[in-house]
Amino acid sequence: MNIGPYSYEDFLVTIKDFHGNIAPGIIAGGIMVDIARANLPAGEFFDVICETGHCLPDAVQIxxxxxxxxxxxxxxxxxxxALTFYNKYTGDGTRVFLDAGKLGDWHCIRAWFLKDKPKKEQDFEGIIDEFRRAGTSIYSIKKVKVKPTYISSAKKKSSQVGLCPSCGEAYRTSLGKTCSACQGLxxxxx
Amino acid sequence: MNIGPYSYEDFLVTIKDFHGNIAPGIIAGGIMVDIARANLPAGEFFDVICETGHCLPDAVQIxxxxxxxxxxxxxxxxxxxALTFYNKYTGDGTRVFLDAGKLGDWHCIRAWFLKDKPKKEQDFEGIIDEFRRAGTSIYSIKKVKVKPTYISSAKKKSSQVGLCPSCGEAYRTSLGKTCSACQGLxxxxx
Structure with missing residues (x-):
């Protein structure tokens, strides 16, 4: 199988180059990106939401x-x-998730995904092989509508910048009288 | 000047490839990464904190x-x-920031950084040229100690995974009886 413009093997190399190691989650993520893309209206611009910061965002960035x-x-x-590709003006999106209910026969992936075993006991080669053989069969799709906060407003105002009177650095003045670092945050x- | 392994011109091309456009902030960010690296103890592994999500993180990722x-x-x-390179075990770090107090002669950069002019009135070519000529002169460095929450603990526990009884998807059970999406978040x- 291919992932994006890569052969499966080349995608593993690309993961290692960008992410530092061949994290199984990015293999899954790559397949999820392809599924989302295949289910988008043709030619549509999209934004992406990842529901975890672990690994998955790097598949999107690659x-x-x-x-x-x-x-x-x-x-x-x-x-x-899970990741969602959505129209940044309407909020209509396609959500793709790794579906625990479809992992019945994929023991290595299941042990990794549900953390059934400690990391050092995971079968790394087995996981990679199973992701290839499982193809798109272990993911599910759902049509979603994202909340307005994630939608681009045509009238979005540019934030004002000023110098923080405490540290002297430039900051968004909407944050308060000082920057948030000088507020202890x-x-x-x- | 060079930025990382790139000539200035090649770095601009790399920014466009990864980020989608030649954002001035990533040019600054690339120079800031080089300054931080030059001020790190030799051979040290480091984590990075960016104090903004705009552009700067992409310089780090590139x-x-x-x-x-x-x-x-x-x-x-x-x-x-600002960005900080820090030792992930001790929290000792080097913070580099674009210093508004050093922008006196760099009118294009100042207008961009402090948003003195609307974006469409900015001199884009002028900004790029000024960043090249200003080199490392418009940034400052500070030694910092990051808060414990950003430091790796040797005894960090792996989080437990379970199936959310509401949506059926795998989630970190430390979040509650259901996943945070099913809690309305x-x-x-x-």
Missing amino acids: LTPCTIGNGWLKIVDTSRY GPFID | LTPCTIGNGWLKIVDTSRY GPFID
Whole structure:
């Protein structure tokens, strides 16, 4: 099977280059991206929501124009292994998820997906082989409508920038009188 | 000047390939990644925090092994244009930020960074040229210590997975009796 423009083997190499290791979740993610694309209206521009930050977003970044830095990819963590391609103006989307109810015969994938075994006891080669043989059979599709907060508004206002009177750095003034780091919400110990 | 393994021109092409357009912020981000790396202890493994989700994370994903999907890149949105490379075990880090106080002579960059002009009135070619000529002179560095929540614990427990009794999908059972989507926190309209 192919994944995006890659042969299965080439996709594994591409995963390793971008992600650092051949994470099984990105193989699944690549197949899920292909399923979503095949179910989109032709020629439609789309944004993507991943429902987990683990692995799946990297499949999207490898295979689509959507990245975390260009804003076309969003992570809304429900912890489910699912992605949604949606029309950014209407919110109409196609959600694809790895379906636990379809994993009956795929023991290696099941042990990995449901964490039936500790990671070091997982059969890594078996998982990769099963993902190839299972093809698209272990995923399900659902039509969804995303919440308005994820839809582009034509009248979206650009945020104002000012200098934080506390740290002196540029920040979105809509956040308050100081930047959020100076409000104690930053990642550092003072 | 070079950015990572790229000539300045080749980096612009790489930005376009990954991000979709030559966003000025990623040029700045690439230079910031190089500054951070040059100030790290030799051979150290690092994680990265970006303080904005706009553009900057893509510079990190293009130039380092850290991606949003492998967890080595985190976004903690303070809205400041800053990134921190840090030791994931000690939390000791090097923070690099685009320093508004150093933009005096760089009018195109200033107009872009502080949003002095609407986007359509920005001098895009001027910004790119100024970033090249300004080199590393418009950034500042600070040693920081990141909060414990961003530090890897050797005893980190793997989360348990179960099937949500409401939607039937696999989820982290630590989230509650149902997955967060079934608690109303998902991205979809029911």
